[in-house]
Amino acid sequence: MTQVELSAVRKQFGGYVAIDEIDLDVASGELVALLGPSGCGKTTTLRMIAGLERPTAGEIRFDGKDVSEVPVQDRNVGMVFQRYALFPHMTVERNVAFGLSVRGLPKAEIEARLDEMLEVVQLQAFRTRFPAQLSGGQMQRVAIARTLITKPSVLMMDEPLANLDTALRGEMRRFIRALQQRFGITTIFVTHDQVEAMELADRVAVIFNGRLAQYDTPERIYRRPASLEVAHFMGAANIFPGRLVARDRIETDLGLLECTPLAGMDVGATVHAMLRGEALEMTTEPPPAGRQAIRGKIASRDFFGASVTYGVRCGSQQVTVTENARRMVDVGAEVWLDIAPEHVWLIRT
Amino acid sequence: MTPATKTHPLTRRERRARILLFAQFVPIFAVLVILFGGALVMAVLQSLGFAPWFGVNTFPTLDYFAALWGSATFWTSLGLTLYYATVSTFLALVLGTLLALALVKTFRGKTFYKYLYKLPLMIPYTVGIALAVIMLGNGGMLSRLAAFFGVIDDPGQFLQILKTHYGWGIIAVYIWKQTPFITLAVYAVLLGIGRETEEAAAILGAGRRTIFFRVTLPQILPGIVSSTLICFAFNIGAFEAPFILGGGFPDTLPVVAWRYFNDSDYTLQLRGMATVVSIGIVSGVILFAYLAVYRTFERRMGRN
Numbered sequence: 001m002t003q004v005e006l007s008a009v010r011k012q013f014g015g016y017v018a019i020d021e022i023d024l025d026v027a028s029g030e031l032v033a034l035l036g037p038s039g040c041g042k043t044t045t046l047r048m049i050a051g052l053e054r055p056t057a058g059e060i061r062f063d064g065k066d067v068s069e070v071p072v073q074d075r076n077v078g079m080v081f082q083r084y085a086l087f088p089h090m091t092v093e094r095n096v097a098f099g100l101s102v103r104g105l106p107k108a109e110i111e112a113r114l115d116e117m118l119e120v121v122q123l124q125a126f127r128t129r130f131p132a133q134l135s136g137g138q139m140q141r142v143a144i145a146r147t148l149i150t151k152p153s154v155l156m157m158d159e160p161l162a163n164l165d166t167a168l169r170g171e172m173r174r175f176i177r178a179l180q181q182r183f184g185i186t187t188i189f190v191t192h193d194q195v196e197a198m199e200l201a202d203r204v205a206v207i208f209n210g211r212l213a214q215y216d217t218p219e220r221i222y223r224r225p226a227s228l229e230v231a232h233f234m235g236a237a238n239i240f241p242g243r244l245v246a247r248d249r250i251e252t253d254l255g256l257l258e259c260t261p262l263a264g265m266d267v268g269a270t271v272h273a274m275l276r277g278e279a280l281e282m283t284t285e286p287p288p289a290g291r292q293a294i295r296g297k298i299a300s301r302d303f304f305g306a307s308v309t310y311g312v313r314c315g316s317q318q319v320t321v322t323e324n325a326r327r328m329v330d331v332g333a334e335v336w337l338d339i340a341p342e343h344v345w346l347i348r349t
Numbered sequence: 350m351t352p353a354t355k356t357h358p359l360t361r362r363e364r365r366a367r368i369l370l371f372a373q374f375v376p377i378f379a380v381l382v383i384l385f386g387g388a389l390v391m392a393v394l395q396s397l398g399f400a401p402w403f404g405v406n407t408f409p410t411l412d413y414f415a416a417l418w419g420s421a422t423f424w425t426s427l428g429l430t431l432y433y434a435t436v437s438t439f440l441a442l443v444l445g446t447l448l449a450l451a452l453v454k455t456f457r458g459k460t461f462y463k464y465l466y467k468l469p470l471m472i473p474y475t476v477g478i479a480l481a482v483i484m485l486g487n488g489g490m491l492s493r494l495a496a497f498f499g500v501i502d503d504p505g506q507f508l509q510i511l512k513t514h515y516g517w518g519i520i521a522v523y524i525w526k527q528t529p530f531i532t533l534a535v536y537a538v539l540l541g542i543g544r545e546t547e548e549a550a551a552i553l554g555a556g557r558r559t560i561f562f563r564v565t566l567p568q569i570l571p572g573i574v575s576s577t578l579i580c581f582a583f584n585i586g587a588f589e590a591p592f593i594l595g596g597g598f599p600d601t602l603p604v605v606a607w608r609y610f611n612d613s614d615y616t617l618q619l620r621g622m623a624t625v626v627s628i629g630i631v632s633g634v635i636l637f638a639y640l641a642v643y644r645t646f647e648r649r650m651g652r653n
Binding site: 050051052072073074075076077078079081083085086087088089090091098099102103130132133146147150 | 545546548549550551552553554555556559563564567568650651652
């Protein structure tokens with residue numbers, strides 16, 4: 001169990017600034033995702049924590065101790081690479097035992113720990129196979145086993161679910177979660193996929209252009225993004241610029257909306273209102289009086305199997321609504337959007 | 350009972366494609382069979398006493414081989430040939446691999462170095478030999494510089510590098526020419542395997558030596574084997590460097606063969622052929638054994 005702390009960490013490659021300045025605090029045993037578009041600096045951050053890159057400035061602390069200058073071999077971290085980086089010329093068992101054999105452990109102990117670890121990742125039957133003879137999911141389990149067998153203080157993963165198909169993703173997600181809880185190991189992983197980040201992480205660090213944009217639980221990042229950039233990156237479709245006319249009233253092109261007041265926002269401020277598509281209640285009858293409802297007409301319909309997404313024309317504005325596919329409303333139908341004030345989230349401009 | 354699978358006869362288009370494919374192979378077959386195979390057969394026949402155009406036809410006889418292999422100088426020549434070929438290939442391999450490992454790292458001026466190291470590949474061996482004479486000979490640049498700076502009194506006292514049976518000159522020329530070649534081959538393989546397995550090994554606690562011997566080397570082995578194979582095969586049969594820079598009698602086998610061919614007694618050409626065939630047998634056996642060992646290793650690493 002190790003607590004990881006990044007304090008004013010900066011990384012420059014020649015004249016190129018990969019990480020401007022990042023502060024990050026990962027609690028012991030926590031599972032944190034570094035999320036951002038490609039080139040935002042998340043992999044560089046991970047590589048600095050691993051010790052593969054040296055920060056240009058700032059400190060990386062494990063349990064309060066500065067490890068910025070500790071060479072990668074002595075840092076006792078684990079890393080699962082995106083393409084697994086298994087040793088192609090070694091069998092599964094030799095791959096997994098590699099970390100122990102370079103530490104010069106006695107053979108009997110290596111054997112015992114190898115057996116135990118292969119049992120954990122359910123690869124006993126594949127121990128004499130070579131990586132080329134394994135499927136993607138099996139290769140990933142080998143990579144995880146090879147790392148965990150050395151009992152690292154911090155586990156790092158680069159895009160852990162990216163190379164797997166949909167069915168395997170779910171299985172692997174549960175597997176990683178279960179392992180992480182079983183070993184109680186502090187885990188940091190990198191992803192550009194917001195769904196992957198929300199699926200796995202306790203907390204998500206959103207990084208844009210080498211800066212930390214927001215660091216919070218998946219739910220808050222999704223429902224209460226701190227900036228427009230984060231909201232857009234998390235796939236928010238309904239964002240309307242407006243002006244606060246009262247602490248809980250915002251004037252937008254969609255109309256006057258009642259909203260959750262946000263601390264530190266003054267009346268008269270220009271802000272954005274975000275409505276999550278699945279938080280809107282769509283009815284074909286006018287809702288009872290006293291509800292905040294907007295009338296519109298269905299302009300488009302996209303069927304995704306489990307869910308349906310409607311484009312609803314409300315005056316000059318288009319609102320995206322996502323529902324369970326329990327019913328199908330026809331294009332052109334008149335509908336009412338019931339907007340609960342707690343689902344109108346304000347974003348500073 | 351399983352139903353019998355019905356095979357379809359070839360369509361006209363498939364038959365045409367097959368003929369076309371065969372036609373594409375004809376030029377390479379012609380070169381291999383007529384030029385190389387024909388010459389090989391003739392060489393073997395001559396070494397076994399078949400040369401009616403010289404008025405010699407004692408085919409089949411092993412006399413020429415017996416005469417050759419029976420002399421002590423043949424074995425000395427063979428030893429020198431193998432010594433120059435092995436030492437230079439090995440040293441070029443070490444230097445080439447080190448250079449390739451350095452080139453995958455990022456450093457200032459890398460593009461320039463990437464051009465610079467390939468330079469010897471474009472310069473002919475003969476020029477390299479001439480450079481060796483100019484630089485390394487007694488009376489060459491190094492000896493004159495040593496005398497100028499007072500390390501020795503006279504250029505003539507300089508260390509004998511060329512024209513000794515240690516063959517430093519020959520080895521130097523081979524290394525100069527072949528290091529870039531091996532670098533090129535190993536560098537390409539290194540680029541293909543990427544840095545990730547090395548980084549994974551480092552994170553798992555492996556030091557630089559362990560990473561090289563247990564992770565990198567097994568992966569670059571195909572490049573090492575193919576490039577050293579070519580270099581060794583060339584070195585064992587090369588003529589001009591040992592001829593010009595070697596220590597004289599006893600010469601390496603290619604030079605011995607050349608001397609037989611150039612003798613006024615042209616019946617000695619048959620012994621020359623026996624020498625050539627001997628070089629072929631020796632290099633064939635060594636390279637075959639090398640490949641066999643490598644194949645066993647490959648199978649152990651799961652590559653088929």
